[in-house]
Every structure is written in C-alpha cells, then in structure tokens.
Amino acid sequence: xxxxxxxxxxxxxxxxxxxxxxxxxxxxxxxxxxxxxxxxxxxxxxxxxxxxxxxxxxxxxxxxxxxxxxxxxxxxxxxxxxxxxxxxxxxxxxxxxxxxxxxxxxxxxxxxxxxxxxxxxxxxxxxxxxxxxxxxxxxxxxxxxxxxxxxxxxxxxxxxxxxxxxxxxxxxxxxxxx
Amino acid sequence: xxxxxxxxxxxxxxxxxxxxxxxxxxxxxxxxxxxxxxxxxxxxxxxxxxxxxxxxxxxxxxxxxxxxxxxxxxxxxxxxxxxxxxxxxxxxxxxxxxxxxxxxxxxxxxxxxxxxxxxxxxxxxxxxxxxxxxxxxxxxxxxxxxxxxxxxxxxxxxxxxxxxxxxxxxxxxxxxxxxxxxxxxxxxxxxxxxxxxxxxxxxxxxxxxxxxxxxxxxxxxx
Numbered sequence: 001x002x003x004x005x006x007x008x009x010x011x012x013x014x015x016x017x018x019x020x021x022x023x024x025x026x027x028x029x030x031x032x033x034x035x036x037x038x039x040x041x042x043x044x045x046x047x048x049x050x051x052x053x054x055x056x057x058x059x060x061x062x063x064x065x066x067x068x069x070x071x072x073x074x075x076x077x078x079x080x081x082x083x084x085x086x087x088x089x090x091x092x093x094x095x096x097x098x099x100x101x102x103x104x105x106x107x108x109x110x111x112x113x114x115x116x117x118x119x120x121x122x123x124x125x126x127x128x129x130x131x132x133x134x135x136x137x138x139x140x141x142x143x144x145x146x147x148x149x150x151x152x153x154x155x156x157x158x159x160x161x162x163x164x165x166x167x168x169x170x171x172x173x174x175x176x177x178x
Numbered sequence: 179x180x181x182x183x184x185x186x187x188x189x190x191x192x193x194x195x196x197x198x199x200x201x202x203x204x205x206x207x208x209x210x211x212x213x214x215x216x217x218x219x220x221x222x223x224x225x226x227x228x229x230x231x232x233x234x235x236x237x238x239x240x241x242x243x244x245x246x247x248x249x250x251x252x253x254x255x256x257x258x259x260x261x262x263x264x265x266x267x268x269x270x271x272x273x274x275x276x277x278x279x280x281x282x283x284x285x286x287x288x289x290x291x292x293x294x295x296x297x298x299x300x301x302x303x304x305x306x307x308x309x310x311x312x313x314x315x316x317x318x319x320x321x322x323x324x325x326x327x328x329x330x331x332x333x334x335x336x337x338x339x340x341x342x343x344x345x346x347x348x349x350x351x352x353x354x355x356x357x358x359x360x361x362x363x364x365x366x367x368x369x370x371x372x373x374x375x376x377x378x379x380x381x382x383x384x385x386x387x388x389x390x391x392x393x394x395x396x397x398x399x400x
Contacts, residue, residue: 015191018191018192018195019191021195022191022194022195022198024195025194025195025196025198025199025202026198028198028199028202029198029199029201029202029205031202032201032202032205032206032209032210033205035210036205036209036210036213039209039210039213039214039217040209040213042217043213043216043217043220046217046220046221046224047220049224050220050223050224050227053224053227053228053231054227056231057227057230057231057234060231060234060235060238061234063238064234064237064238064241067238067241067242070241070244070246070249071237071241071376073249073250073252073253074241074244074249074376074379075367075376076253076256076257076364076365077249077252077253077256077379077383077387078377078379078383079365080256080257080259080260080362081256081379081383081386081387083260083311083362084256084259084260084340084386084390085386086310086311087260087311087340087342087360088340091335091340091341091342092342092343092344094331094335094342094343094346095331095332095335095343098328098331098332098346098348102328110324110350111324111348111350112349112350113347113348113349113350114328114346114347114348115345115346115347115348116345116346117344117345117346118344
C-alpha cells in the first residue's frame with residue numbers, strides 16, 4: 001500500500017463544487033427576490049397612475065356631459081354636411097339641362113313643351129319663322145352637340161310639321177344626355 | 179425530529195442549494211412572470227386611457243371655444259337643409275317661397291308620405307335614394323309664364339330643404355315637376371365615438387354652411 005495517496009482530496013473537491021453551487025443559488029435567489037420586489041413596486045406605481053388617469057377621465061366626462069347637447073349638435077352638423085355634399089354632387093343637373101336647351105331656342109320661337117328626366121329630354125318648339133328653325137337645325141344644334149361639356153349623347157328630330165291650330169311650325173327633338 | 183436534524187446536518191451542503199434553487203424557480207413562475215404579464219396589460223391600459231383622455235381634453239377644449247349660439251345656428255341651418263324627418267310644413271313653405279319669388283302660381287302638389295302597411299321591405303328600399311339618403315317624392319304643379327316656371331326649378335335648386343328634380347314636364351304656361359325632398363333622421367353614433375377627439379369644422383365645411391346660408395334668403399339667380 002502506497003503511503004503517498006491522499007484519500008481526502010476528492011472529498012474537498014466535491015465540497016468546493018457544492019459551495020460554489022450554494023453561492024450561485026443564493027445569488028439567483030436574491031436576484032429573483034429583488035426583481036420580484038421591483039416588479040411589484042412598479043406595478044403598484046402603474047396602478048396609482050391608472051387610478052389618477054381614471055379620476056381625470058371622470059372629471060372630463062362630467063365636463064363633456066355638461067356640454068353634451070353642443071357636442072351632439074357639432075357631430076350632427078359634420079355628419080349632415082357630408083350628406084349635403086353627397087346630395088349636391090349627385091343630384092340630377094336638371095336646371096343645367098334646362099339652361100342648355102333653352103340656349104339654343106331662337107328668339108322668335110317658343111318652347112311648347114320640355115319634358116323628361118336628366119338623361120332623356122323631349123323639347124317641342126313652335127315658331128312662325130321657318131328661317132330661324134332652319135338655323136336651329138343647321139347651326140345651333142350642331143354647335144351644341146359638338147360642345148363636350150354639355151354632355152349630349154344624341155339628338156334626334158322626332159317630328160316636324162305645321163300646327164293647324166296655331167298655324168306655326170312645330171319641331172320636336174329628343175335629346176339624350178350622357 | 180432528531181433524525182431530520184441529523185439528515186440536515188449531514189446533507190446541509192446539498193440541501194441548501196436545492197432549497198434556494200426551488201425557491202428561485204418558485205419566485206420566477208409564481209411572482210415574476212405573472213407580474214410581468216400584469217405590467218404589460220397595465221401599460222397597455224394606461225396607453226389607451228391616455229389617448230382617451232387626450233381626445234376628451236381636446237374635445238372639452240374645442241367645445242369651450244365654440245359659442246353656443248353659433249353651433250345652434252349652424253345646427254338649425256343644416257337641419258333645414260336636410261331635415262330630421264319628413265317635414266311637410268317645411269316643404270310647403272319652401273314651395274310657396276319659390277313660387278312667390280319666381281312669380282308663378284303653385285297649382286298643387288301631391289305628397290307620397292309612405293306606405294301604411296307593407297309585408298315586404300320593398301317599400302322601404304324604394305324610398306332610399308342612390309346616395310343613401312332617404313327622400314320624399316312630391317309632384318308639384320305650377321303655372322305662369324314659361325320663363326318663370328323654368329326659373330321656379332332653379333329656385334328650388336338654390337333653396338332649402340335640399341331637393342332634386344327627378345323629372346319635369348314644362349308646358350307653355352305651366353309645369354309639373356317630380357321633386358325629391360331629402361331628409362335624414364339623427365344618426366346613432368357608436369360608443370367608441372367618445373375615444374375620438376371632436377374636430378372643428380374645416381374650411382370646406384364652413385364654406386358649405388356659408389353657401390347654404392346664402393340660399394336661405396337669396397333671390398334666384400337668373
């Protein structure tokens with residue numbers, strides 16, 4: 001048997017390793033406790049902040065409640081303005097159609113009837129002056145149709161004749177708008 | 179008990195790290211992680227609350243800056259342009275005013291108020307305009323000089339409540355117009371509307387009100 005063998009050396013190594021593990025776990029434990037305490041404190045601070053915000057909101061709610069009528073009116077005004085815009089931009093341009101068609105009627109002529117909607121309109125004109133009606137057919141209608149802004153798709157002459165009651169020439173057009 | 183103390187003394191070096199380790203894990207899962215989740219939720223709630231408060235503060239500030247009379251006047255104007263309901267009296271006044279200003283005689287008008295009973299929803303659909311705003315269809319007859327009966331249509335387009343002429347039949351000395359009178363019941367706003375700050379009227383909205391105000395008392399444009 002060798003006398004130089006140290007039987008206590010392994011035991012000491014194990015003790016050292018266990019001591020290190022002990023210190024490490026203590027450090028981890030302390031860090032966990034510190035973090036959890038920090039988080040709890042932070043959460044309490046947040047709760048306090050939320051409570052103060054809640055009370056501020058209550059205060060604002062009571063101020064808004066006092067002006068509820070004014071607020072409702074303002075919201076209604078804004079909502080209705082957008083509806084009014086929608087109506088104005090979408091409504092049939094009947095007055096524009098009337099103006100467009102009235103502009104080509106010769107001064108010596110009379111509009112007997114103007115009927116239709118914003119797409120199809122029928123106009124009947126009566127006149128004693130055949131020359132003015134001829135000018136209307138040959139010149140004015142062509143000018144009107146060529147003006148793209150007027151939005152005319154088609155113009156057709158539906159009838160032409162002499163009215164036996166008034167002894168005037170009567171001409172009828174059908175105008176189709178885009 | 180003595181046995182336990184004996185075991186503790188004997189195994190102290192192994193037991194203590196185990197106890198601290200388990201305690202750390204316990205703290206991590208039972209305190210740190212739940213607190214972390216709660217803090218995240220609380221932060222989110224605070225952010226939402228803050229934005230709500232900012233919106234409400236802005237709304238209060240705006241409402242305080244607006245004069246009561248101004249808002250009431252604009253509200254009256256806009257509800258005249260687009261009434262809250264089918265207001266027959268308002269329509270009658272409008273037609274009478276337009277007729278007297280354009281020097282035509284109002285022959286009469288028939289109002290389609292609405293169905294008394296309808297099993298299907300077809301009737302309701304029929305009353306909805308293309309724009310989504312309900313309206314009341316009225317057939318108006320006027321008589322007078324040809325120029326004036328045409329002017330009557332123009333006057334209708336520059337007056338309130340807002341109208342749309344659907345079809346016309348203008349004769350030499352009379353005319354019949356099929357007119358839509360628009361109206362709109364009060365809209366129901368969602369609860370969430372409180373979290374959005376009120377905005378003042380924009381320039382274009384003020385311009386629109388100005389235009390409508392000018393129609394209230396202006397003579398018809400020739």
